[in-house]
Amino acid sequence: MLMEAEFWVAVAFLVFCGIVWKAGGFAQIVKGLDGRGERVRRELEEARRLREEAASVLADYKRRRSEAEREAEAIVASAREEAERAAAEGHARLNEFVARRTKAAEAKIAQAEAQAAAEVRAAAAEAAVRVSETILREKVSGEAAQDLIRRSLGDVRTRLRA
Template sequence: MALDATFFALVGLILFFVLLAYLKVPGMVGKSLDERADNIRNELAEAKRLREEAQQLLAEYQRKRKEAEAEAAQIIAAAEREAAMLTEEARQKTEEFVARRNALSEQKIKQAEADAIGAVRAAAVDLAIAAAESVIAKKTDAATRNSLFKDSVGTVQSKLN
């Protein structure tokens, strides 16, 4: 048997495997792989836990968003109702104000009519008195005027007493 390079390569390979077995390299590699698998398993469990927390937070925020939307809708509805009430109240007050102003205007118009009628009557009475005075002055003499004056003064005195 010849000792050639192939033989020495085989011996070196066998020594390498023996050395690996002696140093317990396969156990260290297995232990390292087991540790790596445990780390990956722990990271996956942590990721799963974080995902569940994120889903819970998402569900909670969606619930809060829905509650906020419902509350906003209620606020809007209340504001619309209040605006409608204020509008109706303003309309009623405006109608009452217009009605009062119309009544006051009508009252002022009636008063102005009454004042005008009174003024016309007073003017007519003054005119009638002036005309009567003129007619009486033309048709009566001094004795008749003195007699009428005394009768009028007597009538006034009796009514005043």
């Protein structure tokens, strides 16, 4: 057994471990592992803090998004109401304009009818005066006839134009 290589490898390993222990190597190894564990713990805490911060930012963005959606819906609804109101107002103005134009046209028509009736009456009066004048001249003669014709024609004209 003393001549086997595995025995001497085990002995060399134990001597090496003894030298490392005396030189404080195990303490350095433990200290390094503790430092690494502390570093991993800090990184985990930082990762947890960043995760919580990201969750907070995400919640804030979700809240802002929902507020923006509600605001956009309100703007769309307001715009829709404004458009409907403007359309109704335009329709009302158009109806009012048409009513005014219709009324003005009816007034012009009535005025034209009245003017036409007056012109017809005037033409009829003028024709009646001429016919009367012609008839009276044929039947009545002399100065008295001329005076009678003038008075009668004046009366006829006055009555027909009234």
